[in-house]
Amino acid sequence: MRATPAPEIMLEPAYDPAGRGRDPIGTSTLAHKGLNVRHGTILTLEDINVSFDGFKALTNLTLYIGVGELRCIIGPNGAGKTTMMDVITGKTRPDNGVAYFGETLDLTKMSEVQIAQSGIGRKFQKPTVFEALSVFENLELAQKTNKSVWASLRAKLTGEQRDRIDEVLQTIKLDSSRSRPAGLLSHGQKQFLEIGMLLVQDPQLLLLDEPVAGMTDAETEFTAELFKSLARKHSLMVVEHDMGFVGSIADHVTVLHQGSVLAEGSLEQVQNDERVIEVYLGR
């Protein structure tokens, strides 16, 4: 039986009156070293356009994510959520527009590997882990360290790194299956393993594509707790269809529709927005 957090915590949207999440003064004390976030914005997308063979997947998409923010992205199928993540991680190049990580890193000019190394982690919609390797080895590979060929040839885990992996194994509750091949895990466990891989990778911005799909209610609640504890130290962008989950974690929700932002605000605000109701209910 998994430990279930108290439900009243779950239902309360995270509210941060001091505004620490946005780091409004611009001292960037919350950001990691090496990334310039002078204006408190970790991710800037402006007027992004992407089209595939004439189909416009993203049209003039503009979106900002603050340092330490936990942002939920919702929207009907085909709204461009996954395409947006592809643009941020360098998998898809935008036709035009501006995409900056921090103030200085131009995402449209960086390769996928460079983007990952600079501190953007991504969880895929379909849980993707290294199936032939054990749970522990999966985390070992994901861990933040020198990832060049030569470093890997001579790599040996330090005690500190081992402790960090053990800690994450505890957090994602996979400690007892640490030496099982990841391919034998259940769907929900794979989701957690992938989240664990992001934790050891220690990125500053986490992109999570439907992280609670296929999870039980208890697991979903646990994930919500985990994400809330991650926010502030990290910035998170969560794409999710599960409204209960969105309500339990997000302080800020963005609705995408036909490749651009339809509405932004608290969950309550966007749920009462006429246009959002129209899009979702088809009126």
Place this chain on the structure above:
Amino acid sequence: MTMPLNQTLLARASAKLGPQASMAIGLLVLAVLLAMPLLHLLPADNALHVSAYTLTLVGKILCYCIVALALDLAWGYAGLLSLGHGLFFALGGYAMGMYLMREAAGDGLPAFMSFLAWTELPWYWYGTDSFLWAMCLVVLAPGLLALVFGFFAFRSRIKGVYFSIMTQALTFAGMLLFFRNETGFGGNNGFTNFRTILGFDITAAHTRATLFFATVVLLVASLYLGWRLARSKFGRVLTALRDAENRLMFCGYDPRGYKLFIWVLSAVLCGLAGALYVPQVGIINPSEMSPTNSIEAAVWVALGGRGTLIGPLLGAGLVNGMKSWFTVAFPEYWLFALGFLFIVVTLFLPKGVIGLLRKKGEQ
């Protein structure tokens, strides 16, 4: 056929008896292999004498075992199915052959050049009378070709079956090039009639024994290298690359460097195997580059069990042992048997012979 038999026993026993016993049997096989060249030195009427035919045959199979291991490093671990490893093998062989031809020709030109009425050595033959430079070529020729090919292929993200087809085309192109007399490598006859190596008669018992011994050493060294790589983080990154390349990229690894490293290493191992093959077998010609040879190497690995270190050795030993027997008993049916074998392995033995033995051992 001592070799394949012993190795089958090795795998079966290892499945049943655990790592200690398999280590013991492995050492026994190694002892037999090390004893063979010594037994060859015995007088011919001695009961324990190993004939030159047997020694050459086993030596040849050992060279193929190295190729299988090299291919397995690229295919089994990193998922790069090469159908052109015969090219790297042949390049190593040709580099060695150049040296042997120069030795045989003395101060003159190699025989086939005189036959073509050439008066001067082509530029790429310079220095090949030096054994050391020839050894450098053995490493450099396959290594550089693999480096350049791999660099462009991996940069363009060519994967899977497209990569396999390109390697196949590469070895075919190599074969056509080497078939031409103008290329300067003896055309379709290739190199043969070797006389001496480092001044020793190439057919002498001592020379044969030494070459065999060197092959065993190279095989053991490659096995050790493969074992170290498979156990390192590098090996785990390769496995991850094979199964989920995108995930690995989003973890911050650049797959190109990893692929290139294992690809070039694999090619160089093949080249070294080829260099030991040529003086033992006594001939190298462009048919070694024919696509069927490279496909056969993939069959060895698949049959033995890819992604394991012993499996490919087992596969190379079994298939070549069978081939030696088949081509004497029913020469016209060998290719059918090989094709049948490949179908059986694909359908029923996805993890190869080693997978079958392991499964039996667990039951």
